[in-house]
Each structure stands twice: as structure tokens, then as C-alpha cells.
Amino acid sequence: MFSQIDARSATPLYDQIAARLRIAIAAGELVAGEGLPSVRQLASQLRINPATVAQAYRDLEADGFVEMRQGAGTFVSDVAQEGRQQERRRHAVHLVRKMVAEAGRLRISPEELRAAFTEVLGSRSK
Amino acid sequence: MSDAIITAALQYRVGRSFEISHLDLRVPTGAIYGFLGANGSGKTTTIRLLLGLLRARAGTITLLGQPMPARAPEILARVGYVPEQPHLDGTLTVQELLQFQAAFYPGWDWSLAESLLGQFDLDRHRLFGKQSKGQKAKTMMLLALAQRPELLVLDEPTDGLDPVARRDILSALLEFVAQGDATVFISTHLVHELERICDWIGVMDNGHLLVQEPLLQLKRGVKRLQLSGLPAGATPPAPATLLSREVSAPGMETWTVRAWEPPMTGSIAALGATVLMETDLDLEDGFIALLRAFRIGQTR
Amino acid sequence: MFRVMLWGQWKWSRLVIALGSVAAFTLPVLSVRGTASVDRFPVPPAEFLGRVGSWGALYPILAATLGLLVAMAAWAPDHRGRHVHALSLPIPRWRYAFYRFGAGVVLLCVPLVALLIGALLATATVTPPAGIHAYPVALTIRFALALLIAFAVIFAVSGGTARTAGFILSLIAALIVLQVVASVANVELDMVNRLQTIFIGWAGPFAVFNGRWMLFDV
Numbered sequence: 346m347f348s349q350i351d352a353r354s355a356t357p358l359y360d361q362i363a364a365r366l367r368i369a370i371a372a373g374e375l376v377a378g379e380g381l382p383s384v385r386q387l388a389s390q391l392r393i394n395p396a397t398v399a400q401a402y403r404d405l406e407a408d409g410f411v412e413m414r415q416g417a418g419t420f421v422s423d424v425a426q427e428g429r430q431q432e433r434r435r436h437a438v439h440l441v442r443k444m445v446a447e448a449g450r451l452r453i454s455p456e457e458l459r460a461a462f463t464e465v466l467g468s469r470s471k
Numbered sequence: 472m473s474d475a476i477i478t479a480a481l482q483y484r485v486g487r488s489f490e491i492s493h494l495d496l497r498v499p500t501g502a503i504y505g506f507l508g509a510n511g512s513g514k515t516t517t518i519r520l521l522l523g524l525l526r527a528r529a530g531t532i533t534l535l536g537q538p539m540p541a542r543a544p545e546i547l548a549r550v551g552y553v554p555e556q557p558h559l560d561g562t563l564t565v566q567e568l569l570q571f572q573a574a575f576y577p578g579w580d581w582s583l584a585e586s587l588l589g590q591f592d593l594d595r596h597r598l599f600g601k602q603s604k605g606q607k608a609k610t611m612m613l614l615a616l617a618q619r620p621e622l623l624v625l626d627e628p629t630d631g632l633d634p635v636a637r638r639d640i641l642s643a644l645l646e647f648v649a650q651g652d653a654t655v656f657i658s659t660h661l662v663h664e665l666e667r668i669c670d671w672i673g674v675m676d677n678g679h680l681l682v683q684e685p686l687l688q689l690k691r692g693v694k695r696l697q698l699s700g701l702p703a704g705a706t707p708p709a710p711a712t713l714l715s716r717e718v719s720a721p722g723m724e725t726w727t728v729r730a731w732e733p734p735m736t737g738s739i740a741a742l743g744a745t746v747l748m749e750t751d752l753d754l755e756d757g758f759i760a761l762l763r764a765f766r767i768g769q770t771r
Numbered sequence: 772m773f774r775v776m777l778w779g780q781w782k783w784s785r786l787v788i789a790l791g792s793v794a795a796f797t798l799p800v801l802s803v804r805g806t807a808s809v810d811r812f813p814v815p816p817a818e819f820l821g822r823v824g825s826w827g828a829l830y831p832i833l834a835a836t837l838g839l840l841v842a843m844a845a846w847a848p849d850h851r852g853r854h855v856h857a858l859s860l861p862i863p864r865w866r867y868a869f870y871r872f873g874a875g876v877v878l879l880c881v882p883l884v885a886l887l888i889g890a891l892l893a894t895a896t897v898t899p900p901a902g903i904h905a906y907p908v909a910l911t912i913r914f915a916l917a918l919l920i921a922f923a924v925i926f927a928v929s930g931g932t933a934r935t936a937g938f939i940l941s942l943i944a945a946l947i948v949l950q951v952v953a954s955v956a957n958v959e960l961d962m963v964n965r966l967q968t969i970f971i972g973w974a975g976p977f978a979v980f981n982g983r984w985m986l987f988d989v
Binding site: 522523524543544545546547548550552554556557558559560561562563567570571574575576 | 772774775776778779782783848851852853855856858859860861862863
């Protein structure tokens with residue numbers, strides 16, 4: 346799940362982890378009530394600072410995506426449909442932004458990009 | 472006790488060749504502090520000074536709130552040390568080494584030792600000297616962790632190891648850290664490893680401490696800027712520092728800076744210049760730029 | 772702490788201790804061979820003492836060798852690791868050295884006891900001629916002293932840095948070389964003997980190595 350975590354990126358690790366978990370919850374990869382690995386387990390598994398994992402979990406809790414229960418661990422909250430939709434929308438915008446930025450660097454015009462988009466999505470719905 | 476390690480104006484010299492001058496280290500309790508520097512920059516010497524293996528010429532060292540080397544035996548009971556080179560008796564088996572350490576450290580935890588033995592897949596009846604490099608490194612880490620120390624001082628613990636051994640050692644270390652509030656002082660020249668696990672960073676070069684701050688802060692502030700319309704001799708606004716400058720045309724410069732903050736673009740505009748592009752540098756590039764700048768004498 | 776250190780030192784020196792103990796046991800026993808009466812004619816006292824005494828020179832050599840080897844073995848593992856492990860232990864340096872010393876002494880008791888047993892056995896199996904008495908205990912005590920002194924001196928030298936130990940040993944080597952060169956060049960330079968006289972002849976601790984080591988004496 347966390348194979349994309351890149352310590353060299355400008356985005357802090359805790360943000361990357363929180364983002365990944367957020368979209369996983371929104372997409373239903375992680376269901377409500379499911380337990381997340383403990384801070385200790387995840388830190389050890391990913392070989393990153395435990396404080397980083399703790400920060401990610403805290404951020405998720407602040408956003409209402411998870412619940413940290415003393416002594417028991419961290420569990421996925423039952424995020425309302427609207428919350429999940431909002432997260433998916435947010436992530437979609439993030440993906441498009443990345444694509445547009447890269448296209449811009451390679452001098453691909455917005456029209457060319459739009460055409461490619463339609464082509465790919467069109468072929469997918471078939 | 473707010474800091475696990477404090478040194479003030481630490482000085483050391485060996486003949487004429489090497490010196491450490493005015494080292495002011497500050498390692499907060501509970502931090503994983505990465506001590507970064509090129510080979511030969513003085514990292515191992517600093518560690519030896521911290522642990523009382525070498526005597527400083529001047530300055531003070533406070534470890535876990537107590538002065539070194541005055542209170543060395545009491546302090547060392549709470550410190551786990553993994554040196555660069557294997558330092559244990561090669562004629563003893565792993566089991567005998569465990570028994571040896573257990574006799575000296577009041578905090579020794581046999582159940583942790585046993586569990587790490589299994590985790591590291593070490594043969595307890597094997598002579599220490601007959602193990603592979605990775606196994607020796609694991610044994611030394613095991614001995615340090617099973618003491619349940621408050622402070623771990625690690626000198627390049629994964630250097631030269633195969634990826635599997637490195638992974639096992641780091642996992643065990645992080646698991647241990649996650650359980651309590653041990654402080655870790657890890658010296659390394661492996662920037663990528665440091666980037667993952669450390670929350671504080673100290674950069675050393677040629678006996679001097681160039682930088683000492685939270686890792687995220689350093690990373691956020693290190694940028695490459697492309698500027699145009701710059702008046703000659705312009706410098707970034709304080710507290711940002713210029714690490715390197717490339718002039719491609721009059722007014723067109725590429726700066727590598729440290730401690731850059733977004734509002735500073737305003738001061739650049741005030742000079743009549745524009746920031747054409749701002750790129751984040753990864754830690755390795757930042758580290759190289761920092762070292763280069765120091766060696767040329769541009770920083771401080 | 773002492774126990775684990777003793778174990779480590781034992782592992783390093785067990786061969787030396789084993790061989791040394793065998794030698795210490797055999798020496799007195801061998802020294803009384805050929806002194807038993809033949810055809811019910813007892814051996815004359817002078818000859819008896821001569822036979823026993825001829826083995827005497829081996830005692831100080833054995834003591835010195837054992838002391839030397841056990842002292843070197845005491846510090847060997849520390850030297851290998853440049854004392855890093857020892858210095859990082861939560862114990863003052865002097866206490867660590869003290870335990871190492873004590874462990875060496877304990878280990879040296881093994882050949883010492885072997886000597887005592889051998890000496891007692893030797894004196895029990897032989898009836899000395901008239902006027903000659905057996906001194907197994909005195910011999911053992913003297914051996915103990917020699918062991919202790921040899922061990923202590925080499926222990927102190929070895930316990931320093933490799934540099935200090937190397938310095939002292941090279942100094943001794945240089946003296947020997949100088950002596951050899953001098954004797955080859957026929958120069959009157961009797962340094963080794965003079966030093967020997969100073970160290971061993973003088974009524975100091977090294978005197979224990981001097982003189983005759985007699986299991987039997989008048």
C-alpha cells in the first residue's frame with residue numbers, strides 16, 4: 346500500500362502517508378471499523394520514524410477519517426458518503442494537477458491533453 | 472531533562488592533523504538525530520568524545536543530564552553504543568556475549584534479547600568472530616537494544632551491509648524507539664536512510680557543525696531559485712543563506728539557498744528582480760551544496 | 772560481572788592453564804626420579820640434592836612463562852577491539868582492570884595447586900637420605916610469588932595502550948640487540964647481565980626468580 350512513499354519528495358512523509366490512507370478509506374480499500382497497523386508496526390515496516398506515523402494518524406483523526414483508541418489501536422471511522430466523495434474529488438484534482446504540470450513541462454498544450462484524455466477515457470468505457 | 476546530549480564549545484585535537492572546534496551539539500530527548508557528514512569529517516571522533524573514549528581539550532559534555540566524563544559509569548549504564556567496527560570479543564559465542572552484557576547493565580531485558588535473537592535469526596552458539604558482517608552488526612545492535620537504554624549512539628550501523636541486514640536492523644531499531652522515548656543519535660553518510668528515519672539533523676564538516684535543526688525545517692528551506700533582473704551582488708534576505716550562485720547572464724542567476732521562506736519573494740521583488748522558478752532540492756543535493764559552500768567559505 | 776569476565780579469560784587461557792598445570796605437576800615428580808634407593812643402598816645426600824636440584828632451574832622459567840601468558844591472555848580480547856568495549860561499559864576503568872587481574876590470579880591457582888599436588892606426591896614417594904628434608908609447601912609458596920610477580924608486571928605493561936606495551940617491548944628488544952652487537956664487536960658491554968643483576972639480584976620482588984629452587988634441602 347505504501348510503496349509510493351518517497352522520503353526525497355518535498356512533501357513531508359506524514360503528509361504522504363495520511364494522503365494515501367485518506368484515499369484508501371474514501372475508495373473503500375479500508376472499510377469502517379478496520380484496524381490500522383500500530384504506529385510501531387508501520388514505522389518498523391516502512392522503516393521510518395515512529396513520530397512520522399503518529400503525526401499521520403493524528404492528522405487523519407483530526408479530519409475524521411480514523412479513531413485512535415487508547416490501548417486498542419487506530420481504527421477506520423465510518424466516514425459519511427459525502428466525506429468520501431469530497432476526498433475522491435480532492436484526489437482527482439491532485440492527480441490532474443500533477444498531469445497538467447508535467448504536460449506543461451513537456452510543452453503539451455491543454456487542447457492536446459484534453460484530446461488525449463477523451464481518447465483514453467472513451468476507450469475505457471467501452 | 473530537555474536534551475539528551477548537550478555539548479558546549481567542545482574542542483579536540485590530535486597532533487596537528489585533526490581538530491574539532493567549538494562544537495555545540497544539542498540533541499533533544501526522544502529525537503532521532505541524524506549526524507551527517509562526509510567520511511573523515513569528525514563524526515566518529517565526536518561520538519568517542521561523547522562517550523568518554525577520548526578526552527576533550529576544552530568544552531563541556533552533558534549526557535542525559537549528567538556531566539561526561541565525570542559521571543561516565545553511571546551515564547553509560549543508560550547508553551547503548553554500536554561502534555563502526557566490531558568491538559566485541561570474537562572468541563565468545565553470541566550467548567556468552569549476551570550473558571556478559573547482562574551482567575553489566577541493570578536495565579537488561581532477557582525477553583527482548585530472546586525476541587531479537589529470533590528476529591535477527593542469529594545462532595546463539597556461534598562464535599562472534601565467525602559471523603558474517605551483517606550478523607556481527609545485528610549482534611551489536613541486539614546487545615545495545617536489549618539493555619533498554621535511554622540513549623542510543625550508533626556510528627554508521629548499517630554501513631556496508633546488504634539490504635536485508637540493513638532492513639532488519641532499522642526495523643528493530645524503530646520498533647524499539649516506538650515503544651518508549653529513547654533518544655537516538657545516529658551518525659551516517661547515507662542521506663536517504665537519514666531522510667526516512669530522522670527528525671533532527673546535524674551536518675558536520677571538517678570538525679565544524681554547519682547546521683543543526685529539525686529535518687523538515689531544513690528540507691523546506693533548501694531551494695534552487697532561478698532569478699532574473701537581479702542587481703549585481705544581490706544576496707538573499709536574512710536569515711536565508713546563499714549556498715551557491717551561478718550567473719548565466721547579467722541579472723540572470725541561479726541561487727541555491729538555505730532557510731528560504733515564501734515571503735522572501737517579496738524582498739526579491741523589492742530589488743526589482745523576479746523569481747522565475749523555485750525548485751525543492753532533495754536532502755542529498757542540499758547536503759552537497761551545503762558542504763561545497765562551507766568549503767569555499769561562503770557560509771558563515 | 773567478575774564471573775563473566777573470568778569466563779572470557781578462561782576461554783582465552785585454558786590451553787595455557789592446562790599445559791602449565793601438567794608441567795607444574797610433572798616437574799616435582801620428575802625431579803625425584805632416579806633418587807630412589809637402589810639395592811637398598813640409599814643415594815648419598817650430595818648426589819640426591821644434585822639430582823633433585825638439577826630440575827630447579829625449570830621452576831622459575833615455568834612461573835615466568837605462565838605469568839606472562841596468562842597476563843597477555845587477560846588483555847588480548849581488549850587489545851583486539853582497541854578497548855572500545857571495555858571503555859563503553861558502565862564500570863570505572865580501575866575496577867575493570869581489577870577484575871581482570873583477579874580473574875588472572877584465580878586462573879593461576881590451577882597450575883599452582885597442580886604444583887602442590889605434584890610436590891606432595893613427589894615427597895611422599897621418596898625417602899630422602901639423612902639430614903635432608905622436604906619443602907613442598909615452601910616451594911609452592913615461592914612458585915606462587917613468582918607467578919604473581921610475573922603476572923602483575925606483564926599485566927601492567929599489557930594493560931596500557933598497545934603503544935605503551937610496544938614501546939616497552941621494543942626497548943627491551945633494542946637492549947638485547949645492542950648487547951648482541953656489542954658482543955660481536957667484542958666491545959665490553961655487559962648490559963643484560965648488569966640489568967639482570969639489578970633486577971633479579973637486588974633484594975626486591977624479582978629476587979624470587981634467583982637462586983636455587985629446591986624441593987629437598989638440608
